[in-house]
Ligand SMILES: Nc1ncnc2c1ncn2[C@@H]1O[C@H](COP(=O)(O)OP(=O)(O)OP(=O)(O)O)[C@@H](O)[C@H]1O
């Protein structure tokens with residue numbers, strides 16, 4: 143492409159050629175995001191993971207005998223679609239099922255015409271809604287009791303298929319007596335408000351619950367348990383996703399107390415919680431009085447951020463781009479994540495000329511946001527090779543769940559804030575860059591907003607200025623949704639609607655070959 147910037151970085155000087163090219167990059171970025179989400183739809187993940195071979199059910203090369211002995215339970219935001227597909231696959235081998243799903247989800251899926259995620263009228267699966275606002279409530283507790291009863295009545299000839307996805311912890315509350323639901327909820331609420339991570343939160347939840355931390359699988363013994371898990375936690379830790387009801391974990395009470403101490407909660411815990419956490423090993427064993435010596439459990443992660451990135455990568459290739467996957471584990475402060483993407487764009491803009499300082503800065507920032515140095519080195523190698531090859535644009539893909547420090551009172555989400563911050567990095571970079579950035583939540587909802595995320599590029603600061611919008615002000619107030627809604631009539635927002643799945647966020651940078659970008 144010829145010279146694309148005619149004079150300065152001001153919006154008034156971007157050539158029509160440049161604007162056209164950016165539009166098509168944006169369309170490509172949106173299509174790649176759609177492919178990432180499509181690849182982790184609840185029905186597609188179940189279809190890929192679960193096969194029928196005659197009277198056998200096959201999951202990741204493991205086969206289980208079917209003889210009208212299959213029982214199904216599920217809990218989480220995506221399990222309705224998973225259950226619908228599982229029922230289509232197992233047919234009349236299904237005896238009964240119960241799924242605990244978010245309040246209002248059936249009506250929402252109907253409204254969005256996601257009919258393949260709904261059960262047939264003749265379904266043998268009972269749908270129980272609960273956990274309004276993602277908080278465990280008495281409806282969810284009733285669902286948990288029904289699920290426990292179903293599991294406890296199984297025999298050794300039965301197969302229990304357990305469908306698990308994010309949001310499952312709130313949808314399967316079963317506090318250890320004498321802890322009440324309100325007390326358990328209060329402990330988790332206070333931990334979350336104090337800034338505890340999901341790993342810390344679920345470690346505590348496991349210790350206070352009858353069904354979490356393998357309790358559900360234990361209650362199903364001697365039946366064979368098969369857990370199919372759609373992961374919404376970085377690294378796909380099966381013992382922590384939905385607090386691991388099918389993973390018999392040895393929760394160390396020291397670890398639980400350490401977490402409660404870390405957030406200064408130990409002294410003010412309800413007495414019932416202290417009582418349960420102070421139980422001796424033998425008291426705990428008698429609480430789980432039917433605890434078997436060996437439980438037959440098989441767990442498989444069937445959908446994850448990494449799988450979404452793979453699907454995105456295939457789409458990018460189909461569109462003629464060079465896909466490079468950075469990491470599915472991006473975490474940490476959104477500001478640091480934005481800086482890292484800004485630096486990677488700079489790196490890609492100057493192949494062969496990058497300074498050792500730039501490389502060192504990238505490695506340092508990467509470590510702060512959960513990206514390992516081998517992932518960064520691998521990515522930089524690909525970016526260099528792409529620069530030398532000089533033909534195709536590179537599509538850099540990453541995923542995870544960064545965090546936003548909420549200081550303002552505006553409306554936004556971590557994806558929109560990230561897109562805005564990366565746009566600013568690109569706008570203020572010393573090199574002219576045609577990099578296009580996209581960040582989106584795979585569930586279709588970014589924070590308390592209607593959008594999943596947004597796209598941005600190095601033109602955003604000038605564009606905002608020409609429309610009287612001051613980016614720094616919006617950022618100070620965590621008001622990224624209001625910003626993107628106002629900018630160019632909301633054209634940069636990503637609005638896929640509710641997707642029915644959730645494997646955290648997808649980040650994407652499309653980096654044109656250096657001759658086009660500098
Ligand atoms: N005004 C805002 N600006 C930026 N981020 C925000 C804002 N308000 C909330 N958030 C962030 O949005 C996140 C919560 O939104 P969301 O419900 O999409 O999270 P989630 O982790 O994807 O939830 P789930 O996994 O249960 O779907 C929190 O990380 C919070 O910091």
Ligand SMILES: O=C(O)[C@H](O)CO
Nearest residue numbers: 308309310311383384
């Ligand atoms: O349900 C939960 O615990 C969270 O979504 C993490 O899996």
